[in-house]
Amino acid sequence: MNVEDFSFDLPEELIAQTPLPDRTASRLLVLDKKTGETKDCQFVSIIDELNEGDCLVLNDTRVLPARLYGIKADTGANIEVLLLKQVEGDLWETLVKPAKRVKKGTKIQFGDGRLVAVCTGEADHGGRILRMEYSGIFHEVLDALGEMPLPPYIKETLPDQERYQTVFAKNRGSAAAPTAGLHFTxxxxxxxxxxxxxxxFITLHVGLGTFRPVSVEKIEEHEMHSEFYQMSAGTAQLLQSVRENNKRVIAVGTTSARTLETIVSEHGDYKEASGWTSIFIYPGYDVKGFDGLLTNFHLPKSTLVMLVSAVAGREHILNAYRHAVKERYRFFSFGDAMFIR
Incomplete structure (x- = not known):
């Protein structure tokens, strides 16, 4: 299957640059995955699409202020660092710009030396492993020095950083927000x-895969970056009960969907579990972990468009996206939503 099979025309002006003042004021496109029929609604209508006994599965990850601007200790050259995931302790996998200036042993200073990062080696996909040196509590230092890592297609600044967090965000660790959850109050x-x-609630800390385009022609050759996930025993028991009562498990966002699929694929059911997942869901994949999906509108030729195409069929998705473009829906992180039922 070719990456070009998941292309569509998207006018740049439909890429939402700022969030709406009211989280629930966005629009909602409802898609029937069996028939391909669509319905235009407001997001608050999601309550009408849910039935008693159904279960919404939300990702409670919290975005780190993961973008840091520092200088090389020896030359004073400007270096930008994006924290991707905590390897262990004070070791972090990162993206750095310009990467060619950061080699093993390079020291980068932030905030007049309040935080110092030492490069200990290279990571996958051109990244760097940095060891953080600081006094006090790391997350307090990061809150003081870091910025919210908005996606590259958003050019506007975000005055209220909490608008890139869900209202239920709790567990720190993401490099990007689980954006389908941003619509809820x-x-x-x-x-x-x-x-x-x-x-x-489940947790999946969004990592490098969010920032990586598909660079191969055949999608089967694409490698997903691993991300940390966690499901509690209580959540697993609840989801088992929902399924036993013939009610629907509805994933809120592709991150929740990937977590549910990882766990059900590995254990055959919902289980208390944690670990790293690099699951890649595209057409031909048999979805087992959820019955419906609430998600935003995604980039052409992205792994996320491939995922929703696995849920509802490529033609149904592309037709729905063409309808969304025609009706001037807002796309991507701060945009409108789609409910695949």
Missing amino acids: NELLEKIKQKGVHIA
């Missing part, structure tokens, strides 16, 4: 609960 979640819909 605590009030909307409470109304959904009052309808008898369960709310469950």
Whole structure:
């Protein structure tokens, strides 16, 4: 299967540059995965699409202020660092720019030396492993010195950094937000609960794969970067119960979808589990871990378009995307949403 099979025309002006003032004010395109029929709604209508006994699975990861601007200790050259994932202790896998200036032993200073990063070697895909040296608590230092790592297609600044966090964000560790969850407010979640819909949480820390385009012609040759995931025993038991009662497990976002598929594929059911996943879901994959998917609109030829095509079929997805372009839906992280039922 070719990457070009997942291409579509997207006018640049449809890429949402800023979030709406009200999280729930976005639009919602409902897609029937069996028939391909679509319905235009407002996001608050998601409550009408859910039935008593269904379960929404939300990713409670919290985005780190992971972009740092520093200088090489020996030359004063400017270096940009993006933290991707914590390897162990104070060792972090990162992307650095310009990478050619950062070799093993290179020291990078941030905030007049409040934080110093020492390169200990290269990582996959051109990254660097950095050892962080600091006094006090690392996350407090990072909060003071780091910036929110907005996706490269967003050119506007974000005055309120919390708008790139979900209202239920808890576990620090992501390099990007699980953007389907950005549409929810605590009030909307409470109304959904009052309808008898369960709310469950998993964690997947979004990493390098979010920033990597598919650079091969045949999608089967693409390698996904690994990301850390975790599911509690309580969530696993709840999801088992939902399935036993013939109700739907609905993944909120592709990160939740990938976590559910990883666990069910490896264990045959929902189980308490944690580890690293590099699962790549594309057409031909048999989805087992969820019954519906709430997601944003994704980049042409991206692994995320391939994932939603595995859920609803490539033609249904491309037709829905053409409809979304025609109806001027807003795309990507701060854009509108799609519910595949």
